[in-house]
Amino acid sequence: MGTPFDYAPAPESRAVVDLKASYGLFIDGDFSEAAGGGAFKTISPSSEEVLAEVAEAGAADVDRAVKAARTAYTRTWSRMGGRERGKYLFRIARLIQERSRELAVLETLDNGKPIKESRDVDVPLAAAHFFYHAGWADKLGYAGLGPDPRPLGVAGQIIPWNFPLLMLAWKIAPALAAGNTVVLKPAETTPLTALLFAEICQQADLPSGVVNILTGAGETGRALVEHPDIDKIAFTGSTEVGKLIQRAAAGTDKRVTLELGGKAANVIFDDAPIDQAVEGIVRGVFFNQGHVCCAGTRLLVQESVVDEVVHSLKRRLATLRLGDPLDKNTDIGAINSSTQLARIREMSQVGEDEGAIRWSAPCDLPDRGFWFPPTVFTGVSQAHRIAREEIFGPVLSVLTFRTPKEALEKANNTPYGLSAGVWTEKGSRILWMASHLRAGVVWANTFNHFDPASPFGGYKESGFGREGGRHGLAAYLKEQS
Amino acid sequence: MSTRVDVRKTYKLYLGGKFPRSESGRSYEVVDAKGRFLANASMGSRKDAREAVVAARAAFAGWSGATAYNRGQVLYRVAEVMEGRRSQFIDEVARGEGLTVRQATAAVDAAIDRWVWYAGWPDKLAQVLGSSNQVASPFFNFSLPEPTGVVAVIAPQRSSLLGLVSVIAPVVVSGNTCVVLASQERPLPAVTLGEVLATSDVPGGVVNLITCHTAEVAPWLASHMDVNAIDLAGAGALATDLEVAAADNVKRVLRADPAGEADWTADPGLSRVRAFLETKTVWHPIGQ
Numbered sequence: 001m002g003t004p005f006d007y008a009p010a011p012e013s014r015a016v017v018d019l020k021a022s023y024g025l026f027i028d029g030d031f032s033e034a035a036g037g038g039a040f041k042t043i044s045p046s047s048e049e050v051l052a053e054v055a056e057a058g059a060a061d062v063d064r065a066v067k068a069a070r071t072a073y074t075r076t077w078s079r080m081g082g083r084e085r086g087k088y089l090f091r092i093a094r095l096i097q098e099r100s101r102e103l104a105v106l107e108t109l110d111n112g113k114p115i116k117e118s119r120d121v122d123v124p125l126a127a128a129h130f131f132y133h134a135g136w137a138d139k140l141g142y143a144g145l146g147p148d149p150r151p152l153g154v155a156g157q158i159i160p161w162n163f164p165l166l167m168l169a170w171k172i173a174p175a176l177a178a179g180n181t182v183v184l185k186p187a188e189t190t191p192l193t194a195l196l197f198a199e200i201c202q203q204a205d206l207p208s209g210v211v212n213i214l215t216g217a218g219e220t221g222r223a224l225v226e227h228p229d230i231d232k233i234a235f236t237g238s239t240e241v242g243k244l245i246q247r248a249a250a251g252t253d254k255r256v257t258l259e260l261g262g263k264a265a266n267v268i269f270d271d272a273p274i275d276q277a278v279e280g281i282v283r284g285v286f287f288n289q290g291h292v293c294c295a296g297t298r299l300l301v302q303e304s305v306v307d308e309v310v311h312s313l314k315r316r317l318a319t320l321r322l323g324d325p326l327d328k329n330t331d332i333g334a335i336n337s338s339t340q341l342a343r344i345r346e347m348s349q350v351g352e353d354e355g356a357i358r359w360s361a362p363c364d365l366p367d368r369g370f371w372f373p374p375t376v377f378t379g380v381s382q383a384h385r386i387a388r389e390e391i392f393g394p395v396l397s398v399l400t401f402r403t404p405k406e407a408l409e410k411a412n413n414t415p416y417g418l419s420a421g422v423w424t425e426k427g428s429r430i431l432w433m434a435s436h437l438r439a440g441v442v443w444a445n446t447f448n449h450f451d452p453a454s455p456f457g458g459y460k461e462s463g464f465g466r467e468g469g470r471h472g473l474a475a476y477l478k479e480q481s
Numbered sequence: 482m483s484t485r486v487d488v489r490k491t492y493k494l495y496l497g498g499k500f501p502r503s504e505s506g507r508s509y510e511v512v513d514a515k516g517r518f519l520a521n522a523s524m525g526s527r528k529d530a531r532e533a534v535v536a537a538r539a540a541f542a543g544w545s546g547a548t549a550y551n552r553g554q555v556l557y558r559v560a561e562v563m564e565g566r567r568s569q570f571i572d573e574v575a576r577g578e579g580l581t582v583r584q585a586t587a588a589v590d591a592a593i594d595r596w597v598w599y600a601g602w603p604d605k606l607a608q609v610l611g612s613s614n615q616v617a618s619p620f621f622n623f624s625l626p627e628p629t630g631v632v633a634v635i636a637p638q639r640s641s642l643l644g645l646v647s648v649i650a651p652v653v654v655s656g657n658t659c660v661v662l663a664s665q666e667r668p669l670p671a672v673t674l675g676e677v678l679a680t681s682d683v684p685g686g687v688v689n690l691i692t693c694h695t696a697e698v699a700p701w702l703a704s705h706m707d708v709n710a711i712d713l714a715g716a717g718a719l720a721t722d723l724e725v726a727a728a729d730n731v732k733r734v735l736r737a738d739p740a741g742e743a744d745w746t747a748d749p750g751l752s753r754v755r756a757f758l759e760t761k762t763v764w765h766p767i768g769q
Contacts, residue, residue, distance in 0.1 A: 128617065144609070239731065246728035251721030253739060258731065415730065434763045444765045451616035455624045455762050460709065461731045469614050471624060471760045479752050 007321065010328045012115045016102045022053040023191070025061055025215060026198035028068035029208025035060040040217070042191055045112035046325050046334035046369040054191045057214035062183070062223040065212040069154040069181040070229055072209030078151055078179050080207075082138030089134030089176060091204040096127040096169075099200065103193055107165055108325045110192040112334030112370070113288055115326050125450060126169035129468075132452035133173035136473055140178065143473050146480030151179030152255055153231030155476065156224040158245075159194075160237045161187035161336050162291040162392075168194050170467045171234050172211060173452075178476035180232065181210045185224055188217040189337050222248075230254055232476065236293070239390075239416075239461050257465025257475045259293065259457055261390040262418030265411035266296030266447060267433065269404070270305045272423035276445065278312045281396070284421055284447035286320065286374050289335055290394040293462075294419035296447050298387055300407050303400045310378060310398060317361040317374045324366075332363075335370040335393065344372050344393030351377045351386040356397070382413055390416070404429060412438045417459030421447045440466070492522045492668070494529060494692065495675030497536030498685015504528050509694070511669060514579025522668045525693035527701045530660060533689035534707055537631045537658040540686030545628045545656030549604035556654065557600035558681040563593045566677060570670060574642050577667040591746055592646040599650040602754070606655055610751070610758065621765045626758040628656035629733055630709035633702035635695060635723070637715045641667035643745045645674060648714050651753035653687055660689045660708070662699055664715060668692035699723055706730045710757050713737045733757065 022039065024031035033039075038056035043049060057065070077085065096103065103126075104119040111118070141147045155175045159167035164186055175182050186194035198213045214220055218241075225233055225248050232255045235245050239260040249256045266284050268277050284296030301309050325333035335341040352358050356377040365371040372393055380387050380397040387397045401407040411420055420439040422430050434442045440458045443449060450456065455471035457463060465475045492511075493500040502508075507524035544552070563570065567589055575585035607625050614622040632652045637644030641664045652659045663671030675690045691698065699719055703711055703726035710733035713720045720737055727734050735756040 243728045243731060246731065246734075247725045250724035250728070250734075253736075260731065430765065434761075440759065440761060442761065442763045444763065446620070446764055446766055449616075449618060449620065449764055451614070451618065451622070453614040454616050454622050454764070455612075455614070455760050457760070459629075459759050459761075463731060464733050466760050469624065469762075470612055474755075479750070 007329045011326045012105055012328055017106050019052055023195045025055045025057050026213040027065045044109050045336050048368050054215045057216040057220045059223040062227055065183045065214055066227050066229050068209035069183050069212055072207055073154055073181040076207045077181050077210050086134045086137030088204055088206050089130050093127050093130035095200045095203055106196055107193050110190050112325050112336055114330040114333045115328055122163055122166045126165045129169035129173045129452040133177040137177040143470050145477050149477040149480050155180045155182045155232040155234060156230040157182055157184040157234045158221045159186055161190040164190040165193040167236055168197055174472050175476050180476050183212045185214050185221050191215040242463055258463035260463040262293045262416045262462050263298055263390055263414045264294055264296045264419040265298045265300050266421035267300045267407045267411055268309055269424035270302040271425045274308055274312055277423040278316050280447045281313055285396045286394050287448050289333055291392055296421050299396055299398045300401050300410055303402050306400050320374055322363045335372050338370055341370040344391055347391045348395055354384045356380045356384055408436050415461040418462035492520050492672045494523050494525055495690040496533050513576045522692040525691035525698055529691055530698050530701050533660040534705055536686035536689055537660050538707055540658045540684055543684055544658055544687045552603040553600050555682045556596055560593050560596035562677045562681045573670045577641050577669055588643045592643045595646050595650055599654045602654050619767045621767055624760050624762045627761050629757045629759055632657045632659045632757050633708045633711040634659050634661040635699055635713055635716045636661055636663050637742050638664045639742050640745050642670040645671055647745045648712055649688055652757050655758055657757050658687045662695055663690055663692045665695045700726055703727050704729050
């Protein structure tokens with residue numbers, strides 16, 4: 001439907017990215033093929049175009065990477081002064097900034113997220129994480145863990161596909177600052193920016209073996225978790241896999257931190273600035289196609305304003321532009337994989353079957369690739385599966401409440417506890433809600449903000465341990481009493 | 482003239498602020514270090530443990546919601562009341578652990594002093610463990626420690642009072658509530674501690690003490706979906722199985738010292754306190 005006010009296409013150029021036909025594993029400072037010769041293809045979810053073939057690490061490769069990390073830990077990294085370690089991290093931060101356009105385009109190609117998000121959120125925050133933690137490397141004695149806290153050793157790190165480079169930064173930057181070495185496994189569907197990061201490590205002359213990147217799927221992750229010479233496991237992903245990892249680490253002396261699923265409440269009181277709140281709702285659940293563990297997927301609206309909020313929300317959602325993720329005007333990109341799309345479709349069908357009312361933004365979905373329109377369910381009760389289970393897609397459930405106490409009870413009525421949002425002009429109510437919400441991050445009159453100085457992580461089944469800030473460093477240090 | 486017959490105590494559980502026998506009606510014989518009969522202790526059951534969790538959950542809102550100043554005063558009161566029963570504890574610890582009076586006195590005094598140490602902490606935890614975070618956007622951003630919730634504590638098996646206090650105090654100091662399985666072979670000081678807690682303004686349900694066979698009851702706490710964390714201090718060979726079960730609802734797990742039971746006379750530090758804290762971060766916009 002053309003109108004005089006249609007946007008012209010404004011695609012970001014792919015030319016900045018130099019895609020190779022195949023990528024190896026990054027072990028001990030060099031790229032090599034998997035010992036078993038295994039490989040898999042990574043595709044662009046917006047077009048289903050094959051981007052590259054990537055090596056699939058097996059147990060032998062995991063063992064080689066852990067040995068390289070161990071050697072680098074004992075011979076180099078744990079012996080190096082914090083000031084020198086910090087300088088490597090500063091270098092990496094600068095290299096990410098220098099190659100930011102390339103990283104953003106590659107992230108968008110491999111993940112499907114809009115270029116404006118990879119360009120303005122993922123990549124700058126990744127650089128900021130390295131810059132922030134670089135400064136900690138020679139100041140660990142000030143972290144509140146004793147005068148000379150020690151690193152743990154070799155960290156095995158497993159990250160998800162929703163923020164591939166950013167999650168890598170959340171994992172690698174604090175680990176290295178604290179003096180650990182790492183073996184990191186990026187997600188199966190989004191390996192490419194991690195491999196570009198490996199090149200950045202080479203450009204930074206980071207000592208070999210300090211960072212090792214193993215591409216692969218669940219079996220690779222399992223081999224890493226179960227490797228006997230890993231001292232620390234850091235995992236971001238589903239609660240289901242998090243529990244498997246916690247069980248696997250039982251009875252060992254491996255330290256574990258888990259950043260798992262969520263079903264966050266975003267609570268709108270009747271005195272909230274509705275237009276701002278609507279923007280916050282959109283940011284809360286339609287940012288990154290809803291592929292966000294802390295997404296505000298349960299909208300709790302005070303009964304007196306629910307009609308106004310839902311009306312404004314639908315009007316706003318109808319203006320979102322869904323399509324080519326490389327287009328600079330795109331708001332909603334592609335769903336990351338066919339598997340995830342199937343999950344979102346299934347859960348949306350469950351929502352309808354259980355009696356909630358479904359509304360999807362009127363937008364044309366491209367013919368190729370994996371797409372799902374921004375969708376809102378009204379008439380949702382707490383018993384509905386769409387109000388209890390993580391969907392990890394652009395799907396919002398709207399529930400209502402009458403009193404602050406009821407809002408709080410509903411917000412906390414979940415096994416998860418990663419994040420929550422509160423919208424009201426009343427400061428005392430914000431602080432009352434914030435202190436009673438059982439969630440690790442509470443956003444007041446905003447949603448989905450992140451910063452390397454700000455600790456992030458969950459209560460209850462959303463996991464344990466923090467990432468970011470002084471608290472995040474504790475996940476990679478032994479307290480010294 | 483006949484000599485006076487002493488009045489002996491019935492050792493019971495401490496659940497929800499009351500002193501019931503085990504619902505199972507069972508008891509087991511407790512002997513001293515030389516194998517002589519001391520008392521019959523209640524033999525707590527799975528159902529007792531579940532009821533204790535319900536009591537601990539019910540007590541959580543009030544205890545975690547109390548002011549830090551209030552919690553500090555209550556913990557100090559525990560020390561005051563324990564001091565009044567000092568000779569009773571010395572006698573129980575000496576007989577149960579086979580210590581000399583001098584050794585038992587040192588352990589009891591250290592246990593009382595430990596409460597005093599923790600009594601000073603509640604209103605300092607947020608200052609020491611919290612932070613204001615300088616984010617690169619117009620927000621006031623701060624992080625505060627909060628209690629994890631209901632904590633299951635497998636108390637040390639050897640140190641029946643000092644070890645016990647050393648694992649309970651760091652749990653409740655921040656506002657957690659707990660269900661504690663006392664030392665299986667040396668449970669009597671735990672029951673007496675319950676009597677102290679009950680008369681020290683510690684709200685009922687904040688600390689629940691169960692005497693039992695550890696291997697029978699601990700697995701039910703480890704897998705309980707309304708328990709948020711578990712301290713494996715006295716779990717011994719059960720530790721791995723309990724840690725596996727704890728993953729059912731992603732419990733926070735404090736493992737036992739791999740080198741064996743800790744030296745409870747050492748400076749406790751904050752690591753046990755930290756193990757049962759969550760960090761909450763709040764973002765608040767700054768604007769005109």
